[in-house]
Amino acid sequence: MQLAQNLDIGDYLIAPEPSATRLTRAVQGVDHNGDETTIRVVEERPLTIFLNKQEIVTAMTIGDYPEYLALGFLRNQHMVRDDDEITRVDYDEELETVVVRTARSTDYEEKMRRKTRTSGCAVGTVFGDMMEGLGDVVLADTPVRTSWLYVLSAKINRTPSLYLEAGAIHGTVLCQGDRPLVYMEDVGRHNAVDKIAGWMLSEKATSEDKILYTTGRLTSEMVIKTAMMGIPVLASRSGFTAWGVEIAQQVGLTLIGRMKGQRFVCLSGEERLIRDADPAQVAEEPRRAGRKGSKT
Amino acid sequence: MQLAQNLDIGDYLIAPEPSATRLTRAVQGVDHNGDETTIRVVEERPLTIFLNKQEIVTAMTIGDYPEYLALGFLRNQHMVRDDDEITRVDYDEELETVVVRTARSTDYEEKMRRKTRTSGCAVGTVFGDMMEGLGDVVLADTPVRTSWLYVLSAKINRTPSLYLEAGAIHGTVLCQGDRPLVYMEDVGRHNAVDKIAGWMLSEKATSEDKILYTTGRLTSEMVIKTAMMGIPVLASRSGFTAWGVEIAQQVGLTLIGRMKGQRFVCLSGEERLIRDADPAQVAEEPRRAGRKGSKT
Numbered sequence: 125m126q127l128a129q130n131l132d133i134g135d136y137l138i139a140p141e142p143s144a145t146r147l148t149r150a151v152q153g154v155d156h157n158g159d160e161t162t163i164r165v166v167e168e169r170p171l172t173i174f175l176n177k178q179e180i181v182t183a184m185t186i187g188d189y190p191e192y193l194a195l196g197f198l199r200n201q202h203m204v205r206d207d208d209e210i211t212r213v214d215y216d217e218e219l220e221t222v223v224v225r226t227a228r229s230t231d232y233e234e235k236m237r238r239k240t241r242t243s244g245c246a247v248g249t250v251f252g253d254m255m256e257g258l259g260d261v262v263l264a265d266t267p268v269r270t271s272w273l274y275v276l277s278a279k280i281n282r283t284p285s286l287y288l289e290a291g292a293i294h295g296t297v298l299c300q301g302d303r304p305l306v307y308m309e310d311v312g313r314h315n316a317v318d319k320i321a322g323w324m325l326s327e328k329a330t331s332e333d334k335i336l337y338t339t340g341r342l343t344s345e346m347v348i349k350t351a352m353m354g355i356p357v358l359a360s361r362s363g364f365t366a367w368g369v370e371i372a373q374q375v376g377l378t379l380i381g382r383m384k385g386q387r388f389v390c391l392s393g394e395e396r397l398i399r400d401a402d403p404a405q406v407a408e409e410p411r412r413a414g415r416k417g418s419k420t
Numbered sequence: 421m422q423l424a425q426n427l428d429i430g431d432y433l434i435a436p437e438p439s440a441t442r443l444t445r446a447v448q449g450v451d452h453n454g455d456e457t458t459i460r461v462v463e464e465r466p467l468t469i470f471l472n473k474q475e476i477v478t479a480m481t482i483g484d485y486p487e488y489l490a491l492g493f494l495r496n497q498h499m500v501r502d503d504d505e506i507t508r509v510d511y512d513e514e515l516e517t518v519v520v521r522t523a524r525s526t527d528y529e530e531k532m533r534r535k536t537r538t539s540g541c542a543v544g545t546v547f548g549d550m551m552e553g554l555g556d557v558v559l560a561d562t563p564v565r566t567s568w569l570y571v572l573s574a575k576i577n578r579t580p581s582l583y584l585e586a587g588a589i590h591g592t593v594l595c596q597g598d599r600p601l602v603y604m605e606d607v608g609r610h611n612a613v614d615k616i617a618g619w620m621l622s623e624k625a626t627s628e629d630k631i632l633y634t635t636g637r638l639t640s641e642m643v644i645k646t647a648m649m650g651i652p653v654l655a656s657r658s659g660f661t662a663w664g665v666e667i668a669q670q671v672g673l674t675l676i677g678r679m680k681g682q683r684f685v686c687l688s689g690e691e692r693l694i695r696d697a698d699p700a701q702v703a704e705e706p707r708r709a710g711r712k713g714s715k716t
Binding site: 148149151152153154156158165166167184270293343344345364365366367368369386387388389392394403 | 639641
């Protein structure tokens with residue numbers, strides 16, 4: 125089996141647009157030698173999200189997919205349900221607001237009193253709710269081939285992105301088999317995941333046949349969001365947290381981290397893995413070609 | 421001038437404890453070859469913070485400094501002021517709660533209604549408040565020598581930490597001159613900063629003579645927190661965001677990013693810099709010695 129080494133950008137339904145000028149800004153400063161230098165830094169703008177008449181949150185975002193961010197945020201906070209009829213989504217660029225309207229009338233005044241700050245951010249989620257909702261989650265047994273993981277990893281790592289260009293940003297990619305579909309980035313890791321949730325809601329996409337790949341660490345919140353989105357597999361280049369692993373094991377999510385070249389570690393849901401690739405055949409990663417700034 | 425290459429752990433008032441067993445957990449799984457493997461992953465536990473009678477937030481944290489986290493969080497949310505008399509701070513390990521009590525009676529019911537999810541998390545902060553509070557900030561003109569930055573960078577990068585050991589974690593270090601003082605880590609970058617704020621409040625430490633160094637990206641929220649803590653210099657290995665730069669320029673903070681070996685970029689507050697080091701003399705960074713897992 126030959127692992128694809130060439131990037132097939134045609135795979136993507138939504139790919140990053142690192143040269144989209146409105147997502148980065150040129151800023152002048154000085155370098156270590158005292159010489160003037162101009163670098164591109166990623167944009168970060170406030171976006172206020174309303175659900176019907178209620179103001180819910182202001183999110184700082186790079187501003188590329190405000191409607192998906194709003195929809196996905198609300199969905200992942202359980203304020204919008206998968207079976208809700210979304211009547212309108214209105215983005216006002218000047219006011220930097222998005223209003224999501226549903227046929228069902230909503231009132232989350234009470235829900236918004238309690239907040240959880242997780243290792244990322246779960247504004248508006250009642251901690252108890254967050255854990256309770258997981259009790260109902262049943263994730264599909266969909267098998268995942270290790271050959272897919274290697275191909276995805278290679279394709280995603282080679283995709284030109286803001287991450288590679290300007291640093292300071294997190295990416296999450298919705299995948300199917302060995303095909304990356306929707307690559308979202310943002311300054312906040314949770315924004316990137318919410319944008320994917322918003323896209324899935326908008327497109328009425330299935331979740332049980334998907335894999336979520338992230339550049340970020342596999343915290344409890346990432347695991348919870350992935351499970352709540354009905355996606356049975358979460359993979360990352362990065363590391364784990366103990367609670368994230370525990371939750372993954374509880375809900376039966378396949379959790380794969382520390383993916384580099386041929387290596388990875390699976391700490392949950394190993395039963396979904398079909399080992400159809402010979403790790404020794406997988407190319408080592410090239411050394412950080414083209415990375416400006418540090419990933420964080 | 422000779423740049424220190426040897427780590428002087430005696431510098432630290434608080435240093436990371438990567439071998440502290442309660443901060444990481446051994447977890448079993450399988451590797452890419454299907455062989456059983458055991459890796460250490462960082463802990464992540466909920467900590468509920470109360471201010472007097474009011475429950476404020478639940479934070480996910482590695483759990484090393486719950487009292488500092490609570491104090492610093494409340495301080496950075498402007499719920500506890502620098503001149504408040506803190507009468508008690510009680511941590512209950514079993515209930516995983518911390519109660520901070522002040523002489524002044526407090527009621528933040530109204531304040532907690534509005535939330536901002538920033539690129540990290542600013543739970544409980546009214547977005548408008550966050551920006552307004554900045555108008556009053558005046559940061560000291562304290563000069564910062566580039567030789568200090570190089571020494572700090574080298575010392576911090578060589579300090580054994582959970583970051584290096586288990587990945588999946590962010591570190592922030594309070595420094596003075598070329599001396600790192602307090603190195604805090606946590607799964608959430610903002611927790612690490614809040615723990616430092618809590619330490620500073622507890623020790624009544626001065627801020628105008630300090631430098632804050634972080635492994636994380638220089639988002640608007642990091643810049644705002646640093647400014648609100650009265651620290652005039654913020655430095656990182658990582659990248660910037662446009663809003664972070666803008667705010668830094670507005671409040672007159674010295675903002676230095678992309679620090680690697682001899683290189684760095686300063687996008688704000690260059691006037692504080694005293695270039696007393698020859699960049700050419702600064703050693704290149706060693707290649708990622710000892711890094712397990714990926715940094716995110």
